[in-house]
Amino acid sequence: MLGREIYSAFFLEKTMNDTTSDTTEFQSDNLQRFIFDNAPVRGEWVHLTESWKNVTSRREYPVAIERLLGEMMAAAALLTATVKIKGRLVLQLKSTGPVTLMMVECTSKNTLRAFAQWDGDVEDNATLTQVTGEGALAITIDVEGSKQPYQGVVSLQGKSISDVLEAYFKQSEQLETRIWLAADSQSAAGLFLQQLPGESNNKEVDEESWSRLSQLASTISNKELIELGAGTLLHRLFHEEECRLLSSTELSFSCNCSRERVADTIGLLGKDDAKDLVEEQGHIEVACEFCNEHYQFDEVDVAQVFASQISTKTDDKTVH
Numbered sequence: 001m002l003g004r005e006i007y008s009a010f011f012l013e014k015t016m017n018d019t020t021s022d023t024t025e026f027q028s029d030n031l032q033r034f035i036f037d038n039a040p041v042r043g044e045w046v047h048l049t050e051s052w053k054n055v056t057s058r059r060e061y062p063v064a065i066e067r068l069l070g071e072m073m074a075a076a077a078l079l080t081a082t083v084k085i086k087g088r089l090v091l092q093l094k095s096t097g098p099v100t101l102m103m104v105e106c107t108s109k110n111t112l113r114a115f116a117q118w119d120g121d122v123e124d125n126a127t128l129t130q131v132t133g134e135g136a137l138a139i140t141i142d143v144e145g146s147k148q149p150y151q152g153v154v155s156l157q158g159k160s161i162s163d164v165l166e167a168y169f170k171q172s173e174q175l176e177t178r179i180w181l182a183a184d185s186q187s188a189a190g191l192f193l194q195q196l197p198g199e200s201n202n203k204e205v206d207e208e209s210w211s212r213l214s215q216l217a218s219t220i221s222n223k224e225l226i227e228l229g230a231g232t233l234l235h236r237l238f239h240e241e242e243c244r245l246l247s248s249t250e251l252s253f254s255c256n257c258s259r260e261r262v263a264d265t266i267g268l269l270g271k272d273d274a275k276d277l278v279e280e281q282g283h284i285e286v287a288c289e290f291c292n293e294h295y296q297f298d299e300v301d302v303a304q305v306f307a308s309q310i311s312t313k314t315d316d317k318t319v320h
């Protein structure tokens with residue numbers, strides 16, 4: 001019954017879009033979950049505009065690197081939605097270059113941040129291998145309050161970052177998973193399908209529906225991913241299936257760097273090294289890679305960092 005209701009909702013949206021514009025009327029910076037009433041398969045769609053522009057406006061990336069970073073950002077949102085945790089998920093790509101480091105973080109508070117470091121020139125239409133050479137992608141899930149984060153690592157093999165992630169799911173989970181990602185200078189978007197552990201006794205039927213749904217999804221183009229809203233896109237792909245929209249989540253860019261955190265890092269340098277740096281440069285300047293915020297510490301600030309460290313140490317002594 002519910003499936004049919006959604007079907008008519010899709011139909012309604014489709015008719016509306018046919019008479020107006022097909023591309024503008026949808027909410028971006030949003031993640032939409034969906035399921036199928038006639039198959040044990042779950043799905044997610046994500047589309048980022050403002051949060052993505054927040055990343056690209058902070059640094060001028062070469063086109064191919066920007067595209068890869070956008071795809072990673074969409075992927076991080078999709079993966080975070082699949083793990084029901086309080087904490088954060090980090091995708092970290094390390095490679096021989098030109099991209100040397102790429103990091104994307106998505107938190108359970110629905111915030112995203114991302115950056116890439118690179119060295120040298122990259123052609124606009126460079127492939128994944130041309131952008132990264134050899135390397136690996138680490139997926140870290142950091143649950144609040146737990147001491148040891150979970151980390152999975154997969155080598156950068158395949159034509160795209162979605163190939164890499166599908167390989168990761170193949171090695172880490174038994175669940176069949178497909179991911180489609182696309183990004184340009186304006187938007188980053190993704191689609192995720194995963195076969196759920198079937199409760200039905202008919203494995204053959206489950207396999208058949210998985211293969212049918214993933215084939216339907218495979219017809220999606222990058223242009224459609226970037227330009228269409230969830231309703232229109234899912235209708236286009238699955239109009240003959242009983243696809244049901246579940247909850248949706250708003251996402252935004254946010255960086256939690258702070259002067260206090262930078263002070264902690266300077267503290268780790270050690271008093272002598274920090275003093276040398278101030279003497280050489282007049283101050284210590286630290287820039288946050290994610291948001292490009294610059295923090296400056298002059299002689300007095302640095303002295304304060306170590307003064308507060310000493311007082312903590314003295315406190316420690318009194319306690320013990």
Ligand SMILES: [Zn+2]
Pocket residue numbers: 255256257288289290291292293
């Ligand atoms: Zn920051």
